[in-house]
Amino acid sequence: MSVWVQAHPQLQGRALVPGCGLGHDVVFLAEAGYESVGVDLSATAIQRAMATHPGHASRFVLGDLFALPEAWKGSFDFIFEHTCLCALPPHLRQAYAETVGQLLRPGGLLVGVWFIEPEMDPGESGPPFGISLEELSALFPPHAWAVEEDYIPEQAYAGREKRERLRALRKIS
Numbered sequence: 001m002s003v004w005v006q007a008h009p010q011l012q013g014r015a016l017v018p019g020c021g022l023g024h025d026v027v028f029l030a031e032a033g034y035e036s037v038g039v040d041l042s043a044t045a046i047q048r049a050m051a052t053h054p055g056h057a058s059r060f061v062l063g064d065l066f067a068l069p070e071a072w073k074g075s076f077d078f079i080f081e082h083t084c085l086c087a088l089p090p091h092l093r094q095a096y097a098e099t100v101g102q103l104l105r106p107g108g109l110l111v112g113v114w115f116i117e118p119e120m121d122p123g124e125s126g127p128p129f130g131i132s133l134e135e136l137s138a139l140f141p142p143h144a145w146a147v148e149e150d151y152i153p154e155q156a157y158a159g160r161e162k163r164e165r166l167r168a169l170r171k172i173s
C-alpha cells in the first residue's frame with residue numbers, strides 16, 4: 001500500500017480505510033496528505049488506534065462498514081483495502097463490494113492489496129479467507145469497475161510474499 005501511495009504522489013483526497021484495525025494505514029495516508037478516515041467494528045481496535053495515534057484520534061470511527069452513515073455514501077475519492085475483505089466470511093463479499101461501491105464517488109479509486117494465495121493447513125478454512133483472482137474479478141465486474149493497476153507487490157508482510165495482489169479499481173459510474 002505504501003509503495004502504491006509513494007508511486008502516486010500527486011493524488012490526494014478523502015480516503016476510507018475499512019477495517020482499519022490499529023490505524024497504521026490511516027495515519028500513513030494522513031501523513032501523505034490524504035483526508036483519511038478509518039472505520040472498525042472493534043471497540044478495542046479503535047481505542048488502541050486512538051491511544052497510539054492521539055494526534056489522529058478524530059480519524060478513527062467505531063462502526064460497521066455495512067451500516068455507515070448515509071451521508072458517507074459517494075463521499076470518498078479513495079478506499080484503501082488491506083486485510084478487511086479477507087477477515088470477512090465469504091458470504092459477505094458481495095455486500096462488501098456493493099458497500100465500497102456506494103461509499104466511493106463515481107470515478108473514485110478502490111486500491112486493494114488482496115489476499116489471493118492463502119496457504120491453509122489441512123482442515124483450516126480461515127480467517128483470513130483468501131480470494132482467487134477469478135472471484136475478485138467477478139466481485140468487481142468490468143461494466144462497473146476498470147482495472148487500473150494489477151500486480152504482485154514486491155513488498156509484503158512476512159509470510160505473505162507473492163500471496164498478495166495489488167489491484168486498483170476505478171468505479172466507472
Ligand SMILES: C[S@@+](CC[C@H](N)C(=O)[O-])C[C@H]1O[C@@H](n2cnc3c(N)ncnc32)[C@H](O)[C@@H]1O
Pocket residue numbers: 018019020021022023039040041042045063064065066082083084087088
Ligand atoms: C485483519 S484485521 C486488519 C486490520 C488492518 N486493516 C491492518 O491491515 O492491520 C481486520 C479488521 O477488520 C475489522 N472488521 C471486520 N468486520 C468489520 C465490519 N463489518 N466493519 C468494520 N470493520 C470490520 C476487524 O475488527 C479487524 O480489525
